[in-house]
Amino acid sequence: MNFTGLWIVCLAALVAPLAAMAARRLRVPSVVLEVVAGILIGSSVLGLVHPDQTITVISDIGLAMLLFLAGREIDYNRLRGPTVELAALGMAISLALAGAIGFGLYHLHLVGVPVFVAIVLSATGLGVLLPILEDAPEVSGIFSQLVLTAATFGEFTPILLLTLLFSREATGVGMRLLLLAAFAGLALAIGLALFGVRESARVRALLTRLQDTTAQIRIRIAVVLFVGFAALAGVLGFEAILGAFVAGAILKLVDRDALMAHPHTSIKLEALGFGFLIPVFFVSSGLGFDLHALLTSTSTLALVPIFLASQLVVRGVPAVLFAGPLEHQWRQVAAAGLFSATSLSTPVAFSVIGVELRIITGGTAGALVASGLLSTLLFPSLALALLSRTNQMNSGPEQSS
Numbered sequence: 001m002n003f004t005g006l007w008i009v010c011l012a013a014l015v016a017p018l019a020a021m022a023a024r025r026l027r028v029p030s031v032v033l034e035v036v037a038g039i040l041i042g043s044s045v046l047g048l049v050h051p052d053q054t055i056t057v058i059s060d061i062g063l064a065m066l067l068f069l070a071g072r073e074i075d076y077n078r079l080r081g082p083t084v085e086l087a088a089l090g091m092a093i094s095l096a097l098a099g100a101i102g103f104g105l106y107h108l109h110l111v112g113v114p115v116f117v118a119i120v121l122s123a124t125g126l127g128v129l130l131p132i133l134e135d136a137p138e139v140s141g142i143f144s145q146l147v148l149t150a151a152t153f154g155e156f157t158p159i160l161l162l163t164l165l166f167s168r169e170a171t172g173v174g175m176r177l178l179l180l181a182a183f184a185g186l187a188l189a190i191g192l193a194l195f196g197v198r199e200s201a202r203v204r205a206l207l208t209r210l211q212d213t214t215a216q217i218r219i220r221i222a223v224v225l226f227v228g229f230a231a232l233a234g235v236l237g238f239e240a241i242l243g244a245f246v247a248g249a250i251l252k253l254v255d256r257d258a259l260m261a262h263p264h265t266s267i268k269l270e271a272l273g274f275g276f277l278i279p280v281f282f283v284s285s286g287l288g289f290d291l292h293a294l295l296t297s298t299s300t301l302a303l304v305p306i307f308l309a310s311q312l313v314v315r316g317v318p319a320v321l322f323a324g325p326l327e328h329q330w331r332q333v334a335a336a337g338l339f340s341a342t343s344l345s346t347p348v349a350f351s352v353i354g355v356e357l358r359i360i361t362g363g364t365a366g367a368l369v370a371s372g373l374l375s376t377l378l379f380p381s382l383a384l385a386l387l388s389r390t391n392q393m394n395s396g397p398e399q400s401s
Contacts, residue, residue: 038286
């Protein structure tokens with residue numbers, strides 16, 4: 001086993017956040033630089049690293065960990081009331097718009113599988129948005145609740161649709177629905193069992209005694225859960241990302257109180273994920289970026305602005321539904337649309353899967369990733385600028401009085 005390539009990938013992952021900090025005024029997310037670093041050291045540019053078995057395995061685990069942590073970001077307290085209804089309706093509108101655009105591109109002979117492209121265009125990057133929103137003082141109150149609820153739907157729905165409509169196994173949609181129902185039933189049963197075990201005072205005492213020792217018992221339980229659900233999804237013919245996401249959602253639901261009582265659990269999981277596994281996934285995704293296929297075809301290169309504009313339409317237009325709760329503050333509505341149209345992890349992850357399943361070409365995958373990079377670079381910055389302007393206008397009359 002050769003660790004040279006992995007070392008270079010890890011070095012690139014180390015440099016990315018340092019570069020992002022140096023360019024903090026530009027508000028460039030570290031994840032964007034991780035993918036760009038992968039492109040630079042990969043075969044498309046410098047040719048320093050080629051994905052070997054070591055990098056591929058760790059990258060696959062990193063993808064599963066990314067979705068596991070995304071599942072853990074679900075705030076069940078937000079998933080109720082009119083906010084959820086608006087977010088669900090907005091997601092339905094997004095899917096309709098994405099479907100229309102996907103089939104339009106298909107009839108123009110720009111894409112080969114319109115449904116797959118539509119699913120990618122309908123996604124929001126919850127994992128990318130969370131750190132941006134948490135660090136922004138402009139984001140708070142009902143606005144934050146609306147954006148994060150919409151992002152939750154925009155994260156989970158595409159994963160579910162990808163699992164249902166595209167599979168490595170040659171099974172029909174009806175059979176996949178049955179298998180998906182079986183998976184959901186097993187997940188529910190495991191969740192209920194874990195909840196029952198958690199209520200035992202003896203189990204709680206055992207977890208408390210072992211959680212900060214070399215056993216790191218809560219972390220081991222989390223790893224068993226996310227790897228187990230990823231494996232279960234694979235056995236049933238689904239993508240591992242569905243199992244990993246569901247595992248994170250179950251852990252958050254079952255162990256909500258415990259995670260609050262033991263905040264180091266979240267810190268340790270994020271350290272494992274964002275400190276090693278997830279950056280390797282994003283950098284290695286850049287390694288596989290087919291820059292040559294993207295640049296040598298005019299029609300493929302034209303897909304980048306088309307996909308970027310499509311993301312904005314598909315996820316931005318439904319934000320009009322938020323006008324009521326936001327008291328018709330149209331700058332806030334526009335900012336919500338820009339945040340909702342921000343997506344990078346989904347285009348990267350789905351493009352890798354799409355190429356492996358041979359339903360998209362390397363050029364189309366490159367265009368999807370490039371549009372995701374641009375959306376993450378441009379849309380949050382524009383949204384924050386709109387919110388800052390709104391706050392200045394709202395505070396102006398108060399200061400003058």
